[in-house]
Amino acid sequence: MHAVLFVPAVYLLLLLTPFTTSWWAAGSFLVMDPNQTCKRARWQRGKMADICHNKPGLLNQIAKGVALAQTECQYQFRYRRWNCTTLRRSIKKVMLRDTRETGFVNAIVAAGITFQVTRACTKGEQIGCSCSKRKKKRNKKKHTNPPLPEGDWEWDGCGENIEFGIKKSKDFLDNRYKKRSDMKTLVKLHNYVAGRMAIKNHMRTVCKCHGLSGSCTLKTCTRKMPTFREIGNRLKERFDGAAKVIPGNDGQSFMPEGETIKPPGRVDLVYSEESPTFCEPDSALGSFGTKGRVCNDTSQGEEGCGILCCGRGHKPHNEEVKVNCNCTFKYCCEVHCDVCKVVKKINTCE
Missing domain, CATH: 3.30.2460.20 (Wnt (Wingless and Int-1), C-terminal domain)
Incomplete structure (x- = not known):
């Protein structure tokens, strides 16, 4: 029986060496040392390089987010033939393809970074952010997700700044793909969005009462993220119903493989290659059987x-x-x- 290994917080999703001949392979590996990752980015420019060079606190939270994602992947896949193990670079080889497993890993990593950065921001870590500021008085006519509570209440001064977490997740994962429109990149970016939406679309409004003797003379509310286990469960459900897609006619989009299949939405996971069975050992596929x-x-x-x-x-x-x-x-x-x-x-x- 092969043991599932839990990955240290320093593991990051990023590039291989510049000598890699496959651009797709270079962009899909899980690199184990963030210092080496940033060394490879030292001559680059852009938001990802800026994080590496100038924001060590943020980079540390991103690393923790990737580790959180990998641990959750191993939990969600603990009963599957491929159990998200990192043993002997299994996950690295799985990420070379564009299967349902790849889609889930990309989504959970984007979610992990978003979650960890948002939580660090809420805790006051020095990563260049502040908590989410909202107007004290609610707008009764405005529809929100999650829905606002009934009755009279005010926003608490500080909520979880999910928008900051999403932005930094994009800066680190998405930014360098902006000018590419090949099929695998489109699928990757779509699954990144699905991972983040599994958090953003399920933020909850939490309220507490203030007053003497348990009275509720003042109610204050704030927005909170779901637990990461809830996020993992939701993405696992999306994995089970993931849609296979093919290139669109315009060369810059994709569409469902079957004409009768509903086009996937932003929250759905997609893939373009069938998964191997993972029944037998195959080192090239990252399968231990x-x-x-x-x-x-x-x-x-x-x-x-x-x-x-x-x-x-x-x-x-x-x-x-x-x-x-x-x-x-x-x-x-x-x-x-x-x-x-x-x-x-x-x-x-x-």
Whole structure:
């Protein structure tokens, strides 16, 4: 069974060396050292280079955002044949293609950077931003997303500045693609937007009351992001329903592969290549196969032995694990437990 590795916060999404012959490959890899990334950008200009050269605090938050995204990818894909592992550069090789998996990784990375930068801004980190300032009095006629609460209330002075997070995510990921319109770039940029919209479209309004003895003489409200787990869940749903697209007739857009398929919206994930099965080891594809993976013999889902084992069958065996047992409460206030060994039945793919 192959272990899922969690990636340090210094991992970043960016370029390979300038000697790479494939422009697409160079723009798709996850580079492990942000210092090396910025060294490669030292002769470049633009917003990404400006972050590297002049904004170390912001660069650090971007790195944390990429690490957050990779951890969430590994959680969301923990039962899939390809589990978003970084072992032996698996994710790097997967990103060379334009599959559904690639689309999800691009979306979750854009979301991770947006989320982390926005949260750092709210916490007062020195990254060149301020919290979101809003008018104290609400405009009853204006439609907003999320909808505004009923009754009399005022905006709190400081909300989560999602627009700043989105802008810095664009500066770091999108900016250098602006003059390109090839198919893979269009798909990449679309999925970046979908990742950010998974946050922006689901901001929630949180209110609290002020007054003596629990009264609500004044209610103040502010906007908050959803949790990153909610964002990951939402993007995983989009991954399951991702649309395959082909180049449009104008050479600067894409359209659904099938005529009866609804054109994807900004929140939908898209891809242009079919995914490999990931059933067998293939170093060129970043696949380790699924032999030895733990599966659930009672499930019909993606973690079930039928799907995860690719029809090869599975083998049950026992595994000894340690658990707390015979726990007693001692006044006051401690709980004492013994450590017991129990045998747990698990199934692994043949």
